[in-house]
Amino acid sequence: DVQLVESGGGLVQPGGSLRLSCAASGFSFNTYYMHWVRQVPGKGLVWVSRINSDGTSTNYADSVKGRFTISRDNAKKTVYLQMNSLTVEDTAVYYCVRDKEEWLLSWWFDPWGQGTLVTVSS
């Protein structure tokens, strides 16, 4: 079974940093783009970032550009999201998501991890 398991969420003070991890299994990890999507509890989904299959190309939503860094370790089948200079507006559930199509950036998100909650508060 294809599985994505996020970890690393928690409570952090404004201005702090956190690194999320997403461990993948059940598919050929190094042939898929990966994304992070976040959701403020009770609110809608927001795309955050994506990375290509070999980690050489990344992109970010304007709201996190310059503060967040996506990366991946294909040997460990893991994608990361380094989050710096966090603000209360970054409080959300962060989902790790695989792009549906192998080798392509289709912008179809399938499957999703279960999510990890990041709370930014003093």
Place this chain on the structure above:
Amino acid sequence: SSELTQDPAVSVALGQTVRITCQGDSLRRYYASWYQQKPGQAPILVLYDNNNRPSGIPDRFSGSSSGNIASLTITGAQAEDEADYYCNSRDRSAYPLEGVFGTGTKVTVL
């Protein structure tokens, strides 16, 4: 950045048909995908590339697109279809392309 607008909520009687719409400039160029999210769960993909269903998604879910509007139709709604539904496309105004989600529609099955 582009926006995708959805009606906040719709209701449908059990076994009847409901149509959810998603409106935005990006849809003139890119097809939408659709996601179902039940309370406390991660979203799942129910339609992609306008009207394609991933394996395991019932054929009562269908999609269409015209101009700047994409639609998800549930024909013969079941109690388990009660959920939030989000459309998604690429942000036409951004370069490199970014993803953009709709505002979400809560579907209640009566």
